[in-house]
Amino acid sequence: MNVLFLCTGNSCRSILGEATFNHLAPAGWRALSAGSKPTGQVHPRSLALLEREGIATEGYYSKSWNDLPVTPDIVLSVCGNAANETCPAYLGPVLRSHWGVDDPAHVTGTEAEINASFMAAYRILRHRIEQFLALPLDELKNRPAQLKAELDRIGVLLP
Template identity: 80%
Template sequence: MNVLFLCTGNSCRSILGEATFNHLAPAGWQAMSAGSQPTGQVHPRSLALLSREGIASEGCHSKSWDQLPATPDIVITVCAGAAGETCPAYLGPVMRTHWGVDDPAHVTGADEAIDAAFMTAYRILRARIEAFLALPLAELQQDRARLKTELDRIGALLP
Protein backbone atom coordinates (compact mmCIF):
# COMPACT_ATOMS: atom_id res chain seq x y z
CA MET A 1 0.00 0.00 0.00
CA ASN A 2 1.27 3.44 -0.95
CA VAL A 3 0.50 6.34 1.37
CA LEU A 4 0.93 9.93 0.19
CA PHE A 5 1.47 12.70 2.73
CA LEU A 6 0.30 15.84 0.94
CA CYS A 7 0.57 19.52 1.80
CA THR A 8 1.13 22.72 -0.07
CA GLY A 9 4.91 23.28 0.09
CA ASN A 10 6.20 19.72 0.70
CA SER A 11 9.04 21.04 2.82
CA CYS A 12 8.10 20.30 6.45
CA ARG A 13 5.05 18.33 7.59
CA SER A 14 4.62 16.04 4.60
CA ILE A 15 8.35 15.28 4.62
CA LEU A 16 8.22 14.49 8.36
CA GLY A 17 5.21 12.23 7.69
CA GLU A 18 6.88 10.41 4.80
CA ALA A 19 10.15 9.73 6.60
CA THR A 20 8.53 8.78 9.91
CA PHE A 21 5.99 6.47 8.26
CA ASN A 22 8.71 4.70 6.28
CA HIS A 23 10.81 4.37 9.43
CA LEU A 24 7.95 2.66 11.31
CA ALA A 25 5.95 0.90 8.56
CA PRO A 26 5.72 -2.86 8.12
CA ALA A 27 6.74 -4.56 4.89
CA GLY A 28 4.36 -3.81 2.06
CA TRP A 29 3.55 -0.27 3.22
CA GLN A 30 5.40 2.74 1.85
CA ALA A 31 4.97 6.47 2.17
CA MET A 32 5.82 9.29 -0.18
CA SER A 33 5.16 13.01 0.00
CA ALA A 34 4.33 15.82 -2.35
CA GLY A 35 2.96 19.33 -2.49
CA SER A 36 0.41 21.13 -4.58
CA GLN A 37 2.84 24.10 -4.78
CA PRO A 38 6.20 22.61 -3.72
CA THR A 39 8.90 24.94 -2.45
CA GLY A 40 11.55 22.86 -4.20
CA GLN A 41 13.57 22.29 -1.04
CA VAL A 42 13.15 20.45 2.24
CA HIS A 43 13.30 22.76 5.25
CA PRO A 44 16.69 22.29 6.96
CA ARG A 45 15.02 22.05 10.38
CA SER A 46 12.95 19.08 9.15
CA LEU A 47 16.11 17.28 8.07
CA ALA A 48 17.89 18.14 11.32
CA LEU A 49 14.96 16.87 13.40
CA LEU A 50 14.78 13.59 11.47
CA SER A 51 18.51 13.12 11.94
CA ARG A 52 18.23 13.74 15.70
CA GLU A 53 15.42 11.17 15.88
CA GLY A 54 17.47 8.57 13.99
CA ILE A 55 15.13 8.58 10.99
CA ALA A 56 16.60 8.33 7.50
CA SER A 57 15.75 11.19 5.17
CA GLU A 58 17.65 10.07 2.08
CA GLY A 59 15.45 10.41 -0.97
CA CYS A 60 13.13 12.93 0.66
CA HIS A 61 12.81 15.95 -1.57
CA SER A 62 10.23 18.63 -2.23
CA LYS A 63 8.21 17.69 -5.30
CA SER A 64 4.89 18.23 -7.00
CA TRP A 65 2.07 15.74 -6.81
CA ASP A 66 2.55 15.13 -10.53
CA GLN A 67 6.06 13.73 -9.89
CA LEU A 68 5.11 10.78 -7.70
CA PRO A 69 7.04 7.50 -8.10
CA ALA A 70 3.84 5.46 -7.61
CA THR A 71 0.09 5.98 -7.47
CA PRO A 72 -1.07 6.33 -3.87
CA ASP A 73 -3.74 4.17 -2.30
CA ILE A 74 -4.25 6.59 0.60
CA VAL A 75 -3.75 10.37 0.58
CA ILE A 76 -3.26 12.06 3.96
CA THR A 77 -3.40 15.84 3.80
CA VAL A 78 -1.52 17.51 6.63
CA CYS A 79 -2.30 21.17 6.07
CA ALA A 80 -5.48 23.16 5.79
CA GLY A 81 -4.60 24.46 2.32
CA ALA A 82 -4.13 21.01 0.81
CA ALA A 83 -7.28 19.65 2.45
CA GLY A 84 -9.44 21.95 0.38
CA GLU A 85 -7.67 21.30 -2.90
CA THR A 86 -8.84 18.79 -5.44
CA CYS A 87 -6.38 15.98 -6.11
CA PRO A 88 -5.40 15.63 -9.76
CA ALA A 89 -7.61 13.27 -11.77
CA TYR A 90 -4.81 10.77 -12.38
CA LEU A 91 -4.84 9.85 -8.70
CA GLY A 92 -8.14 8.14 -9.35
CA PRO A 93 -10.37 6.79 -6.61
CA VAL A 94 -7.92 7.07 -3.72
CA MET A 95 -8.89 7.10 -0.07
CA ARG A 96 -8.45 10.57 1.41
CA THR A 97 -8.18 11.68 5.02
CA HIS A 98 -7.07 14.89 6.70
CA TRP A 99 -4.61 15.08 9.60
CA GLY A 100 -4.17 18.83 10.00
CA VAL A 101 -0.93 19.98 11.62
CA ASP A 102 0.19 23.58 12.12
CA ASP A 103 3.02 24.54 9.76
CA PRO A 104 6.22 24.98 11.78
CA ALA A 105 7.81 26.88 8.88
CA HIS A 106 5.55 29.83 9.66
CA VAL A 107 6.73 30.14 13.28
CA THR A 108 8.98 33.12 13.95
CA GLY A 109 11.02 34.20 16.92
CA ALA A 110 13.79 32.56 18.87
CA ASP A 111 15.41 29.37 17.61
CA GLU A 112 14.01 27.51 20.62
CA ALA A 113 10.44 28.46 19.68
CA ILE A 114 10.94 27.44 16.07
CA ASP A 115 12.57 24.13 17.04
CA ALA A 116 9.71 23.50 19.47
CA ALA A 117 7.17 24.04 16.66
CA PHE A 118 8.97 21.51 14.46
CA MET A 119 9.09 19.02 17.35
CA THR A 120 5.37 19.52 18.03
CA ALA A 121 4.52 18.85 14.37
CA TYR A 122 6.74 15.75 14.40
CA ARG A 123 5.23 14.40 17.64
CA ILE A 124 1.66 14.86 16.36
CA LEU A 125 2.47 13.13 13.09
CA ARG A 126 4.37 10.32 14.81
CA ALA A 127 1.50 9.68 17.26
CA ARG A 128 -0.97 9.52 14.39
CA ILE A 129 1.29 7.28 12.32
CA GLU A 130 1.80 4.95 15.29
CA ALA A 131 -1.99 4.81 15.79
CA PHE A 132 -2.43 4.07 12.06
CA LEU A 133 0.15 1.28 12.12
CA ALA A 134 -1.38 -0.21 15.29
CA LEU A 135 -4.61 -0.87 13.37
CA PRO A 136 -5.27 -4.40 12.07
CA LEU A 137 -3.95 -3.39 8.65
CA ALA A 138 -4.35 -6.72 6.85
CA GLU A 139 -7.99 -6.86 7.94
CA LEU A 140 -8.68 -3.22 7.11
CA GLN A 141 -7.20 -3.50 3.62
CA GLN A 142 -10.25 -5.66 2.88
CA ASP A 143 -12.66 -3.18 4.50
CA ARG A 144 -11.93 0.20 2.98
CA ALA A 145 -14.92 1.92 4.59
CA ARG A 146 -13.72 0.91 8.06
CA LEU A 147 -10.14 1.90 7.22
CA LYS A 148 -11.36 5.34 6.12
CA THR A 149 -13.35 5.71 9.35
CA GLU A 150 -10.28 4.77 11.43
CA LEU A 151 -7.99 7.18 9.54
CA ASP A 152 -10.48 10.03 9.96
CA ARG A 153 -10.80 9.19 13.68
CA ILE A 154 -7.02 9.29 14.11
CA GLY A 155 -6.84 12.69 12.45
CA ALA A 156 -9.65 14.09 14.60
CA LEU A 157 -8.83 12.67 18.02
CA LEU A 158 -5.09 12.88 18.35
CA PRO A 159 -3.45 16.21 19.25
Protein backbone atom coordinates in the same frame (compact mmCIF):
# COMPACT_ATOMS: atom_id res chain seq x y z
CA MET B 1 0.03 -0.11 0.00
CA ASN B 2 1.26 3.40 -0.79
CA VAL B 3 0.37 6.26 1.55
CA LEU B 4 0.77 9.82 0.29
CA PHE B 5 1.37 12.63 2.80
CA LEU B 6 0.13 15.71 0.99
CA CYS B 7 0.44 19.41 1.76
CA THR B 8 1.10 22.55 -0.18
CA GLY B 9 4.88 23.12 -0.07
CA ASN B 10 6.18 19.59 0.59
CA SER B 11 9.01 20.95 2.71
CA CYS B 12 8.04 20.24 6.35
CA ARG B 13 4.94 18.33 7.46
CA SER B 14 4.55 15.96 4.53
CA ILE B 15 8.28 15.16 4.56
CA LEU B 16 8.14 14.52 8.33
CA GLY B 17 5.16 12.22 7.73
CA GLU B 18 6.78 10.35 4.85
CA ALA B 19 10.10 9.76 6.61
CA THR B 20 8.52 8.80 9.93
CA PHE B 21 6.01 6.44 8.31
CA ASN B 22 8.75 4.72 6.30
CA HIS B 23 10.87 4.42 9.44
CA LEU B 24 8.06 2.66 11.34
CA ALA B 25 6.06 0.87 8.62
CA PRO B 26 5.82 -2.89 8.21
CA ALA B 27 6.78 -4.62 4.98
CA GLY B 28 4.34 -3.90 2.18
CA TRP B 29 3.55 -0.35 3.33
CA ARG B 30 5.34 2.67 1.91
CA ALA B 31 4.89 6.40 2.27
CA LEU B 32 5.46 9.13 -0.27
CA SER B 33 5.04 12.87 0.04
CA ALA B 34 4.18 15.66 -2.35
CA GLY B 35 2.86 19.17 -2.55
CA SER B 36 0.41 20.98 -4.78
CA LYS B 37 2.89 23.90 -4.95
CA PRO B 38 6.23 22.42 -3.82
CA THR B 39 8.89 24.79 -2.54
CA GLY B 40 11.60 22.76 -4.26
CA GLN B 41 13.56 22.13 -1.07
CA VAL B 42 13.11 20.30 2.20
CA HIS B 43 13.26 22.66 5.16
CA PRO B 44 16.64 22.21 6.90
CA ARG B 45 14.94 22.12 10.32
CA SER B 46 12.85 19.13 9.18
CA LEU B 47 15.97 17.25 8.12
CA ALA B 48 17.82 18.13 11.33
CA LEU B 49 14.87 16.99 13.47
CA LEU B 50 14.58 13.67 11.63
CA GLU B 51 18.30 13.05 12.04
CA ARG B 52 18.08 13.81 15.78
CA GLU B 53 15.26 11.27 16.00
CA GLY B 54 17.36 8.61 14.27
CA ILE B 55 15.30 8.63 11.07
CA ALA B 56 17.08 8.42 7.73
CA THR B 57 16.76 11.50 5.52
CA GLU B 58 18.53 10.36 2.38
CA GLY B 59 16.43 10.52 -0.77
CA TYR B 60 13.71 12.83 0.53
CA TYR B 61 13.04 15.90 -1.59
CA SER B 62 10.30 18.43 -2.27
CA LYS B 63 8.20 17.36 -5.25
CA SER B 64 4.90 17.96 -6.98
CA TRP B 65 2.01 15.54 -6.78
CA ASN B 66 2.39 15.37 -10.57
CA ASP B 67 5.80 13.69 -10.14
CA LEU B 68 4.84 10.68 -8.02
CA PRO B 69 6.37 7.36 -9.11
CA VAL B 70 3.21 5.42 -8.15
CA THR B 71 -0.46 6.14 -7.59
CA PRO B 72 -1.19 6.24 -3.87
CA ASP B 73 -3.79 4.01 -2.25
CA ILE B 74 -4.31 6.42 0.66
CA VAL B 75 -3.88 10.20 0.75
CA LEU B 76 -3.39 11.93 4.09
CA SER B 77 -3.55 15.71 3.77
CA VAL B 78 -1.57 17.36 6.56
CA CYS B 79 -2.32 21.03 5.92
CA GLY B 80 -3.19 23.00 9.01
CA ASN B 81 -6.19 25.18 9.60
CA ALA B 82 -4.17 28.20 10.72
CA ALA B 83 -3.58 31.24 8.54
CA ASN B 84 -6.44 30.29 6.20
CA GLU B 85 -4.25 27.64 4.58
CA THR B 86 -5.95 25.98 1.66
CA CYS B 87 -5.44 22.25 1.62
CA PRO B 88 -5.08 20.70 -1.83
CA ALA B 89 -7.50 17.98 -2.82
CA TYR B 90 -5.84 15.02 -4.50
CA LEU B 91 -7.88 13.91 -7.48
CA GLY B 92 -8.24 10.26 -8.22
CA PRO B 93 -9.86 7.11 -6.85
CA VAL B 94 -8.07 6.94 -3.52
CA LEU B 95 -9.01 6.75 0.14
CA ARG B 96 -8.59 10.24 1.64
CA SER B 97 -8.33 11.53 5.18
CA HIS B 98 -7.31 14.88 6.66
CA TRP B 99 -4.66 14.96 9.40
CA GLY B 100 -4.31 18.72 9.87
CA VAL B 101 -1.04 19.97 11.39
CA ASP B 102 -0.03 23.62 11.60
CA ASP B 103 2.92 24.51 9.37
CA PRO B 104 6.08 25.06 11.42
CA ALA B 105 7.76 26.75 8.45
CA HIS B 106 5.66 29.88 9.08
CA VAL B 107 6.38 30.19 12.79
CA THR B 108 8.39 33.19 13.90
CA GLY B 109 10.07 33.87 17.22
CA THR B 110 13.13 32.67 19.01
CA GLU B 111 15.17 29.68 17.86
CA ALA B 112 13.65 27.70 20.73
CA GLU B 113 10.09 28.64 19.71
CA ILE B 114 10.67 27.76 16.07
CA ASN B 115 12.34 24.45 16.97
CA ALA B 116 9.45 23.70 19.34
CA SER B 117 6.94 24.19 16.52
CA PHE B 118 8.81 21.68 14.34
CA MET B 119 8.94 19.21 17.24
CA ALA B 120 5.21 19.68 17.90
CA ALA B 121 4.37 18.92 14.25
CA TYR B 122 6.63 15.85 14.35
CA ARG B 123 5.12 14.55 17.60
CA ILE B 124 1.57 14.92 16.27
CA LEU B 125 2.43 13.13 13.05
CA ARG B 126 4.41 10.39 14.79
CA HIS B 127 1.58 9.74 17.26
CA ARG B 128 -0.97 9.49 14.46
CA ILE B 129 1.32 7.25 12.38
CA GLU B 130 1.86 4.95 15.37
CA GLN B 131 -1.92 4.74 15.84
CA PHE B 132 -2.37 4.02 12.13
CA LEU B 133 0.23 1.25 12.18
CA ALA B 134 -1.35 -0.28 15.30
CA LEU B 135 -4.56 -0.95 13.34
CA PRO B 136 -5.25 -4.44 11.95
CA LEU B 137 -3.96 -3.31 8.55
CA ASP B 138 -4.21 -6.65 6.74
CA GLU B 139 -7.86 -6.77 7.65
CA LEU B 140 -8.66 -3.10 7.01
CA LYS B 141 -6.95 -2.71 3.64
CA ASN B 142 -9.83 -4.72 2.14
CA ARG B 143 -12.46 -2.68 4.02
CA PRO B 144 -12.01 0.90 2.77
CA ALA B 145 -15.01 2.42 4.58
CA GLN B 146 -13.83 1.09 7.94
CA LEU B 147 -10.23 2.10 7.21
CA LYS B 148 -11.34 5.64 6.32
CA ALA B 149 -13.33 5.88 9.54
CA GLU B 150 -10.25 4.83 11.53
CA LEU B 151 -8.00 7.29 9.66
CA ASP B 152 -10.49 10.12 10.22
CA ARG B 153 -10.60 9.25 13.94
CA ILE B 154 -6.79 9.21 14.12
CA GLY B 155 -6.58 12.52 12.23
CA VAL B 156 -7.71 14.51 15.25
CA LEU B 157 -5.59 12.78 17.89
CA LEU B 158 -2.92 14.68 19.76
CA PRO B 159 -0.01 13.12 21.64
